[in-house]
Amino acid sequence: RIYLDHAAAMPVDPRVLDAALPYLTEKVGNPSSLYNEGLTAKSAIEEARGRVADLINAEDTQSIIFTSGATESNNIAVRGTALRNIRTGKKIAASTIEHISVINPAKDLQKSGFAFDRIPVDAMGVVDLEALNGIVTPETAVTSVIYANNEIGTVEPIPEIAGIVHDRGRYLHVDATDAAGRIPIDVQRDGIDLLTLSGNQLGGPEGIGALYIRPGVREQPVIFGGGQERGLRSGTENLFGIVGMGEAARIAGADMQGESRRLAGIRDRLIERILTIDEAYLTGHPVKRLPHHASFRFSRIEGESIQLAMDMYGIAVATGSACTSRTLEASHVLLAIGLRHEEAHGSMIATLGRSNTMEQVPMVVDAARETVKRLRAITPL
Ligand code: PLP
The missing domain is CATH 3.40.640.10 (Type I PLP-dependent aspartate aminotransferase-like (Major domain))
Incomplete structure (x- = not known):
């Protein structure tokens, strides 16, 4: 996984x-x-x-x-x-x-x-x-x-x-x-x-x-x-x-510099590759962002479906905040940055850590591309 x-x-x-x-x-x-x-x-x-x-x-x-x-x-x-x-x-x-x-x-x-x-x-x-x-x-x-x-x-x-x-x-x-x-x-x-x-x-x-x-x-x-x-x-x-x-x-104090640099490299590759998916957008700041954090939205699909579909590929990603996603309301953060309700629902968040490697990026991107394609084919939106 x-x-x-x-x-x-x-x-x-x-x-x-x-x-x-x-x-x-x-x-x-x-x-x-x-x-x-x-x-x-x-x-x-x-x-x-x-x-x-x-x-x-x-x-x-x-x-x-x-x-x-x-x-x-x-x-x-x-x-x-x-x-x-x-x-x-x-x-x-x-x-x-x-x-x-x-x-x-x-x-x-x-x-x-x-x-x-x-x-x-x-x-x-x-x-x-x-x-x-x-x-x-x-x-x-x-x-x-x-x-x-x-x-x-x-x-x-x-x-x-x-x-x-x-x-x-x-x-x-x-x-x-x-x-x-x-x-x-x-x-x-x-x-x-x-x-x-x-x-x-x-x-x-x-x-x-x-x-x-x-x-x-x-x-x-x-x-x-x-x-x-x-x-x-x-x-x-x-x-x-x-x-x-x-x-x-x-x-954290001792390892931060090296580990954050390593994760930022993986993050940047992940962002670059995910954005080649049709109608995929980065959320948040392109530069002033946490080194382990990549967040996206895909039009015409639901974050919860993305999470479930990615899970079937053996990949755990977030959609909205773990603490609020159970209410199924659109994320107040995505609304605050000016997204419309339907846009705010299709979010996917990847936060990296020690177990993640550059080699995983193509697998994640392929799974996301397939997921988005499949979900769009069945969406009523
Ligand atoms: N503040 C921020 C920015 C968070 O992301 C979270 C949870 O992920 C919390 C506070 C709450 O943390 P906890 O549920 O561990 O108390």
Whole structure:
């Protein structure tokens, strides 16, 4: 089989498993306990925190808190920041191509009287800086922009966005779920106040994530309890997940340059060849895109049928976001870049990873060409 859906789920790096597995078996202890096993657990967590901090050049290891994943990090960043800074204004802003785990907490805040402003993007998915300039005001508690979009791969001009948000003296949250470990992220250089990270997207386990909170940013918890993670994320720490995420962050930092260059070569060949298929179009930015990300749309066919047909050729691809495709609604991201509903339905996304090679490209392209031809022959569209 050829697996091309690394944005949905990634295999854990064997080195991650080696590092983390002992914390499920012989090295078990609660980091809040003062005896030896507890101290060992605590120090493993602090080492992992340091590794995650290093990956994004955070100024202080304590600026990283571990969460259950990117969804929770996004919820804390949007909801926790908005509620803690309510006195400065009841407004929040987010781009139209945010992940649903940013959009839904923002919508929920509207029930508490917050205004939720949406920042448009252009046809390639790049945030409209002029619009942003007009939308963000000193009353906007937090502005959320994705580092690079999971469906179309477009990388946003984060330093410019940060400049505009900071001009108003407000906070910028960036969802780096798909960008971290693929392109260099430096929260200090980029001007990021809050940054969401996913453990699995770095090559670590599922069920773990992190949120970077720049020292001095006023934040409040979303989950209350025993006060772990500086009181911002209570609950006994996921020791296995945290150690795994720390090791994944270390490996990502060390391997990123070479692996991203390798994957970008495969991506470029795949894009070039897929675009020779009749009425196939690239979605997202042709250049400013994630190195492992290729996304397309084919006119007059349905993404779900493409996924099923490709599966029969032994190839796993995505269509729309794995998290929303079960609703069968057109992707809000593809609508935001200006596609019509019928155009937004025929999407195919390939996200590459370690198991992928240049030799697989012709097989994928042949399967896609056959699939498109067959589906068009039977389509009522
Ligand atoms: N943010 C982005 C950009 C994503 O692509 C995803 C999921 O793939 C998430 C957040 C949510 O991640 P999780 O479901 O692991 O919490």
